[in-house]
Amino acid sequence: MTARIGIVGAGLIGRAWAIVFARAGMTVALYDVDVTALDKAREAIRQSLVDLKQAGLIEDVEAPLALIQTESDLRRAMADVEYIQECGPENIAAKRGIYAELEAVVDSDTVLASSTSGIAASRFTDQLSHPERCLVAHPVNPPYLIPLVEVVPTPSTSETAVNHTMRLMALAQQAPIMVRKEIQGFILNRLQGALLNEALRLFRDGYVSAEDLDKTVKHGLGLRWSFMGPFETIDLNAPSGVVDYGQRYGPLYRDVDRQRGDDDPWDSVTLAALDKERRERLPSQGLADQQAWRDRRLMALMAHQRTVTPS
Structure with missing residues (x-):
């Protein structure tokens, strides 16, 4: 799989998502404004990959690690990505700011998905010029061990964005489910x-x-x-x-x-x-x-x- 994936936030969930996509052979750009967090993330990801190899769940540590690039500049990180997994704070105002910044640096058809645990995406994407490519893709922690992903479109989300996300999650060896209507907390x-x-x-x-x-x-x-x-x-x-x-x-x-x-x-x-x-x-x-x-x-x-x- 040659898809290029952008991940916003190098915390626990962002690092785990990087493993999910890189394990499936996808190129990952892991962004965080904090360079120290990026350095820590790379070491944490390496250790998780070592653990997965020891458990017999992956064959190699270096191959997926080589697919993960870290970047503290948002425009460079998100260049040419087809899908972005946002892992920012569980806060509506913060997410509105993140999505405004993302829309300014990516193509209009790039899918913007949130890892939020319970906030409907319509609450922080309604101000965008292209809300039709926004949705939630909520993982279970850690997603590289627990494959369920809740795909939750907004009333504005296009069928193309939904299908792209469902297909991408399946290719990444996850188990996506469709949440048919927005509801706080999802399923x-x-x-x-x-x-x-x-x-x-x-x-x-x-x-x-x-x-x-x-x-x-x-x-x-x-x-x-x-x-x-x-x-x-x-x-x-x-x-x-x-x-x-x-x-x-x-x-x-x-x-x-x-x-x-x-x-x-x-x-x-x-x-x-x-x-x-x-x-x-x-x-x-x-x-x-x-x-x-x-x-x-x-x-x-x-x-x-x-x-x-x-x-």
Whole structure:
């Protein structure tokens, strides 16, 4: 693949995107106004590539690394790119500024995609001369290990820009999904948020410890969800499929849903109590090592999944 990709922002997500595209043989221009951040990014990318090679997920470190160029001048960085992945702050005003700068230096048909976790692109692209080439391509961190990408067009986004992004993500070995209408948080974070909200309430109200709640997902829901979605799960959990499941368990889920209040489960008292339990199990100084452990486990899972033919 010979596509030239521009990435705005050399932080955690920008670096991860650079690996995604370079691993697929695409040339990457990684831009950041901070030269020090670019230097750190290159070393971090090299280490991630070494880890991927050790996990058997790539064959070579130097080949993808050679495809990643770093640049602190926006015009030079974005010259001749066909697609830009913006990884700036999760802030509407900042994104409006970034997109105005991008529009001034790229061709009118260059696709401008945002990595935002939950802001609809129409909120920061409506002032542009060419909003039809703008959309969201929201990854899951880190995208070189978790392939889902949520492609979220605005009402103004052209079909050409959407198709280009979906095709590019597939070529980059990602798993793109189409979010048909803009909605805050998109799909993944709304699903994750629903589970987190309920988890915090169950913990706050004394039904379960933080450790046991995590066990419930790790050793229960998560095992199935690592290879099946929730609709697939319920379709297979009743003799006659989803309608049968709904008739059997729908009343339970409706009752549980009615019991949920409108209170905020993210209050400071609940978070402090949760932090206390988590820090007893994992002191703050151990977070970085545990994050590295998480990534190695994801690599092992990805390597395993590559040996299994998908259904």
